[in-house]
Amino acid sequence: MEHQLLCCEVEIRRAYQDANLLTDRVLQTMLKAEDTYLPSANYFKCVQKEIVPYMRKIVATWMLEVCEEQKCEEEVFPLAMNYLDRFLSVEPTKKTRLQLLGATCMFLASKMKETIPLTAEKLCIYTDNSIRPSELLQMELLALNKLKWDLASVTPHDFIEHFLSKLPINQDTKQILRKHAQTFVALCATDVKFIASPPSMIAAGSVAAAFEGLRLKSTDSTLSSRNLTEFLARIIKSDPDCLRACQEQIESLLETSLRQAQQHNVSSETKSVEEEVDLSCTPTDTSERELDGKWTKGQGTLRRRKALLTHGPSTPQDEGSTLLRNPLKGREKDPVTSRARRHARLRQSPLLPSVAADHPSPPPQGYAQRPYMLL
Incomplete structure (x- = not known):
């Protein structure tokens, strides 16, 4: 008798919704408690010296992409962003550690809201292995202390x-x-x-x-x-x-x-057309064109990275390339x-x-x- 391997997704068993949790008393309690978990509105000016609003936008987009890729519960991403904003409201953070903080906040929010939470190793992979699990666990303790272990945010x-x-x-x-x-x-x-x-x-x-x-x-x-x-x-x-x-x-x-x-679609289509025209005008055979295309792309990447290191980022997009590592980019x-x-x-x-x-x-x-x- 031949053995068959059947692969299927694991169905997560959920409890029935309790109608008592939708009463007016619970709603009034949440309305009274929600202000406790609000971050500071001006932490970019009063607390943070390196982090600016568009950096938060870059990291938030990456966090949302990871949550969707992993099919996280809908509550995970907003809760993780609440942790991130509350942390940045009280602790000055270097921009090079912002992605580590974002991964840590997803780590904590996943533990709070999911039956099978995200693992430290998996989150490190989504940073293109730019951080280690040990760093993530250390940052987790720091975040818990700064949040005073109060993770039940509304x-x-x-x-x-x-x-x-x-x-x-x-x-x-x-x-x-x-x-x-x-x-x-x-x-x-x-x-x-x-x-x-x-x-x-x-x-x-x-x-x-x-x-x-x-x-x-x-x-x-x-x-x-x-x-x-x-x-x-x-x-x-x-x-x-x-x-x-x-x-x-x-x-x-x-x-x-x-x-x-x-606008992104128009720019992408224009760029692809320009690349096709550029390759079709190259007066070489196929092998030389491929080699030259790879060499040119590599030299351009090296020049771009050298300019970033020497003069710093000139645009928010350049800043994003130095702010975080994203293996999902472009896919x-x-x-x-x-x-x-x-x-x-x-x-x-x-x-x-x-x-x-x-x-x-x-x-x-x-x-x-x-x-x-x-x-």
């Missing part, structure tokens, strides 16, 4: 379920709304403008933005986008105008991400813009009868399907 994901449970919508619509709200929460976690925003405000703004963007219909005909904003503002005890401003910021962030994705597209594209793409999906068919601005072309992507 995140926007904790509020999303409370908001959805109070909306008069069916389960299928609720699932769609949840996924898109989670997408907005991930986008907000990568942007420095939302560092000091309360998690309840980000969650309410994300739900309202998703409801508005998808043009969803509720079982209650009186529930419109404006009424939803006022309803959520009453729940979180906030001014409706403040919540509406947060919603507009989130929608603006989505548009910016989509615009950057379109997949930016996860931030990918999530934004996914949201825009499903806004016009024919599979959703509740989505308006006449919504403007179709999604950009060339979206790459990723099996581990959200939604």
